[in-house]
Amino acid sequence: MALRIAWHLLRTGLAAWALVSVVFLLIHRDLGAVQLGSPDASEQRGSGVPLSAAAQAATEQAIDQRLGLDEPLFYVSPPAEARASWRWNGLRNQYHRWATQLLRGNLGQSYRTGRAVGAELADALAFTLPLTGLAVALSVGGALLLALGLAGRPWWQRPVRAGLVGLQALPLFGVGLLLLLAFANPEALDWFPGYGLGQTTDQPPGTWGYLAAYLWHLVLPTAALVLSALPELTLQLHASLVQELGSHYAVTARAKGLAEPAVIRRHALRNALLPSLAQLAELLPALVAGAVVVEVVFALPGMGRLLAGAAVARDAPVLVGGVLLVGAARMLALLATDVLNFWADPRIRWQS
């Protein structure tokens, strides 16, 4: 078993490395040129001398040098002309420098803020993990309870299922805005705060008051995330529970005289969980990737906005660091699903 997990881990690591290498090479093409033009570069100002093409090229070269983009990108360069051949660049290349720094745990510095990428990611994760973690826990718990309830075929089965299907059709920003306009609006119900995580001066951090204010601000964003994740999880689990309850072993269990709830919980649930485990693997990367839509609508800081902003501004170090983190989370989630399947389903154990 340990050997198997080690082999999986190795494969996972290689896959994450390959992913992030491809992203690194793709984003680093034509990077310096973008850095020069800030989004508001369309200014009617400047000195009396036109910035000639040569001066522009020199400026770009200076930017490249400052950002370390003046070296070749990779160990080999593709031919510049049709008849030339591939060129070997040796170890003095951006990829090699980045990879050796990464192995030492250094992800580089953000082009935008000049801060270490590790610190940027850690700051964003500190906001993202509580939000997404809470949302995942509540969605999984809620889906489990709801699916178990629905499997007993109560009278509310039809309306709830219809409601879930309707909810699934709504886009996340729609859910977020609806919640905001319904529960944080002085013209409707003014129950919850409208944005952010509270202000500077309200409460000192580390106190109960601070924690309460923090959670209070998280209610609507978490609700939006839960409402968007819940239908898919519930409907899937419900469908597979219904299927399992129709199988022969469930009939046998009932024939033994077991009550329906016991049949559902002790017999059908474990088998019905297998497809849902794969769905969980989908949720885990989102845990670290953040939820950019909810972060924007509720003005929360986090990984989603950090990475979206980095992509727009071509802040390569932050983007590559973020992709590495999210990619690693995805690979680990896949690994975790494998292990969980192994534990949940004896048939998989016997096959291997």
Place this chain on the structure above:
Amino acid sequence: MRIRWARDPETLDPLFAPNLAAFDANNLLHVSLLQGDIATQQLAPALAEQLPTVQLVGDSLTRLQYRIRPAATWDNGRAVLASDVDFTLKLMLCPGLPNEAARNQYSFIRAVLPHPQDPRRFTLLCRGQSLEFAQASGDFFILPEHSLDPRGLLRRWSLADLQRQPLPLPADSGARAVAQQYLAAVASRSSNRLSGCGPYELLKWEKDRFLSFRRKPRWWGSRLQPAPLVLQARPQQLEYVIIPDVATAALALQRGDVDVFPQMPAREFARLRAAPAARSALRFYTSPSYDVATAGFNTRHPALADALTRRALSRCFDAAGLLRATQLGEGQRTVGIISPADRANYNDSLAPVPFAPDSAVALLRRAGWQRRSAPHEGWFRSTGRGADQQLRLLVRYRAEEVLFGTVALQFQAAAASIGVPVTLRPTEPGTFATAMRSGDFDVYLRVLRGNPFMFNFTQLLHSASANNVTKFGTPASDRLIAAIARADNPARRTALLRQFQALLQAEAPIVPLFYLPNRVAANRALTGLHVGSLRPGFAAATIERVAQPAP
């Protein structure tokens, strides 16, 4: 006092503000020699005692004499001196810093000549002669030499020495040490390590959440009597909250969580102004701005190389209709890229380009285009050699700009009605910048930001400028642009500017559609809110909250 920002400033580097939020924040922390006065819309002396006296030397040099206010001090009580100005200008040339834009912008200043007796008095020696040097030479923030370069490492070079070095600059140990100290000070985000002589200090900065600024208890500007508007700092604390979504920000304004919402989009502004509850709690302000929505043609494209074709296509923009649809009637139509609010320089004898697709057809015919019917439908023109040119256009604009989505659709529909196929390409900002530089577009749509002080179109439209994305330029237009930049008195410049607007309309490399309005919504309990055309559209440091009467 809470003010909404749409985005985080990302860095508070006074030499390089990547966005408007960073520029606003720097304005609180630092002071430049001259600053824009929102009430008069002129540059007013801030750190400088008066506007500089200008002395022309020969026909190619200008001397600008400044004196720094004797009251001006850094936080530790040291006086702000001419040596700080010299240091700041050298820092713009120091290798390893993100100062490339500043380097190009202030390259006309060749030397800072200190006064032998008065350490506050100095002369800026400028290469070239221009009316605008007086203003352009004073709009950078002055940084403290004693805290960023305590050992005086940059004093070894003169400004001209640093400018003479070819780019990229060779890294020298002294300059590198100063650069590293500066970068560390910027990255530390601490007012202690990068203290300006501005009225506020940064109290707290939570990325993507808020920035709060506290008024310095003993700021030198508060000792001035009377305090000029640019040196007023009334609120004890200013908090900028970052709310990216417009609907969320409007809700926060209605709830009273935010006091000022600058640059509010048209629809949200109109909706709130019509709502009785919002009307009783908020005040609404509008003013003209210097931002003009423009379309531009890629004149390198053979089909767009002639003025007749460009003029024909410019008649497919329904500027009046677009103004009604996107700005709900506010904003102003314009004939050129000088604001109609600038009465003296705006060429009011020209008429705005009409929306007239029918007359566009006639112009296209005059330009040599012929309309063919199916199976090869469209406008064609023979080039004399090889295949015929076809008139088909690729329009690029930033995908997130709703305004240009509407403009592009209107243009596409009008062009289709006269048989010109138009492909719309909403583009992600980074790719848009690359496409502009590489010329991968036929028509672009974007906002051109201006100000009332400077009329230098060299970077934008001179044929030798790398930033001229339309690649337009005729000997006549280049001469005119150079003459405007060199004009030695306002009357002469006005005449040239009027001529330039007529030339631009005739050549139509860019089509100015309309000037956008500036909209600010603010809590009724605020006084002293000066709303004006200078960015960011209002003055934050003059606002006060009216004391609420006790119930």
